[in-house]
Amino acid sequence: MSDVARLAGVSIKTVSRVVNDEPAVHPDTAERVMAAIEQLGFRRNLGARNLRRGSTTGTIGLIVEDVGNPFYSELNRAVERIATSFGRQVLTGSSEENSDRERELVLEFCSRRVDGILVVPAGMQHGYLVPEMRAGTPVVFLDRPAGDIVADTVLVDNIGGTVEAVAHLVKHGHRRIAFLADSPDIFTAGERLRGFREGCVRNGIPYDESLVVMRTPTAESVGDAVRRLLTGPNPATAVIAGNNRVAVHLLRTLAHARRRPAMISFDDFELADLLDPPVSVIAHDVSALGRAAAELLFARVQGDQSAPRKVVLPVHLVARGSGEVAPS
């Protein structure tokens, strides 16, 4: 900036004025300054600016499990759209479902003085956030609740959706329904399990724990589970996949299986409608989830001090075929 000032023959303050479009600068002077800026390739240092002004940094942080997972990337995109409309940039990070990593990312973002944080939390302990929130960094929890602290939260109706899935399968004649989901440490998996159990009870079928498998989904873990659940004297005739990852592994396993159970997946996913049979899903609007959370965050950034809110977004069953086959 001082280089620009020297070249234009003005003071550094005048350069600042030009850069900030402040009035009270003579057009000729402004032009000289602009020329100097152009010539030197000057670009104002936003870090210094934010430091001096004590204002917001114009960034928000987004922490998800894995930015590469289509579910989270759709979320990322929705958040980005809102952020852009508020003139903010987005710092993203993948926690890899590891609460230490999540914490590291959050604190790093706080050190960078992000204006707010959106987090799909990895664990249930978030006490470390209290000082940051008290210091004025708003935090919104997304898809999963905070656990041990009170904070804004946007969820989907995990229980209602799973209850609906069970009801749908029972309506089509199934009484032995398996439930395959991610580790019970993950909130959504636990909630969907509760929904599964409640669905069984409400629809008058026994809740059979031996038909429930909850493990981090991999090709092997899902494959093993499926082989066990679909064989034996009293096999499952239908399967509910607890999320899109489970669903994908499940589909890949079933592709080579002799017996094809009915199936419903929690979470919609691309091409589900083109498989054979098309996959019925409990769909929810991932973009809406990101939008709602980001809008809530920016309300806080702009000073909304009202009590923490909890938003639960609706889900709905999309019947495409895989959930409507009768028990074999």
Next chain:
Amino acid sequence: MSDVARLAGVSIKTVSRVVNDEPAVHPDTAERVMAAIEQLGFRRNLGARNLRRGSTTGTIGLIVEDVGNPFYSELNRAVERIATSFGRQVLTGSSEENSDRERELVLEFCSRRVDGILVVPAGMQHGYLVPEMRAGTPVVFLDRPAGDIVADTVLVDNIGGTVEAVAHLVKHGHRRIAFLADSPDIFTAGERLRGFREGCVRNGIPYDESLVVMRTPTAESVGDAVRRLLTGPNPATAVIAGNNRVAVHLLRTLAHARRRPAMISFDDFELADLLDPPVSVIAHDVSALGRAAAELLFARVQGDQSAPRKVVLPVHLVARGSGEVAPS
């Protein structure tokens, strides 16, 4: 920081020493300072630190077309992994295939003094980057070249892959092959078209322009194209989809079509192997693309001054079924 100093009864410089793990601080003093930090919830301001030290900010920028597109989110993830291993955070942005928006994002990132920029460029004009690069911000172009400036670039073998796709289809008896891709303004689409043409020539079939449709893929545009190409007296018996978006729309259209041509998609995508028939693709390693670009970028960040490099990653045909059906 001065609050912490006051509470601990030391000077602000001593707090700085503690925060930075510098030696020459008495253990008792350090403990008092730590306690004060804890009590006040102090977190050092990285912006101020970077300003003072004049060092790197520990951030890189990544600009893609759409962070929500599975192709780019996989890229994002790969980049993030490398960035993390170098202790950096990633700022992401979607250009929406709009070169003005891309420019805005790049300049914004430069103002934030990112240590480097990875960009999937939206246009062919990048002169605006020259001053930034001269000022020391390394830039690596990803998936598409810079166009009018010399810079590090990581591409995939678009031409070779498409030639291979044509050869494969011809080997299975096809002579009327359609090519459906994104707008020719997009580098990869243009290159793949060149590959298509070269494939026709090399394999002794006529290159027929009426079988080529290049438009931004939407359900409508692809649907219209398919209906036109597959009807009439001399319809296409095979289709090459120029990218994963085209492929998805194409599949959705064909699902309801009477005539099912052979098909090969450039870009692999999730569940391609589970469709009926499984979709043959020209696959490339998207993660490797992101990794290679990020590694190149960090080499530059760490001072590698060698001549700009151009890396072309190999692609390979994955025959799954859809490309092996005979002409009807």
Next chain:
DNA sequence: CGCCACTATGACAACGTTGTCTTCCAGCGG
């Protein structure tokens, strides 16, 4: 002609850190 209002510009401090240099004090050898 003197005063005021207004425009254009600059000097200076401050934002929160850290690098450099200085100060203070205890311990030790001669």
Next chain:
DNA sequence: CCGCTGGAAGACAACGTTGTCATAGTGGCG
């Protein structure tokens, strides 16, 4: 008892900006 060494801590400036206040010049009005 003196001078020296080394460890612990502080004073101060600087990073690149911008807010505040001061200054210089110009034109209008009584």
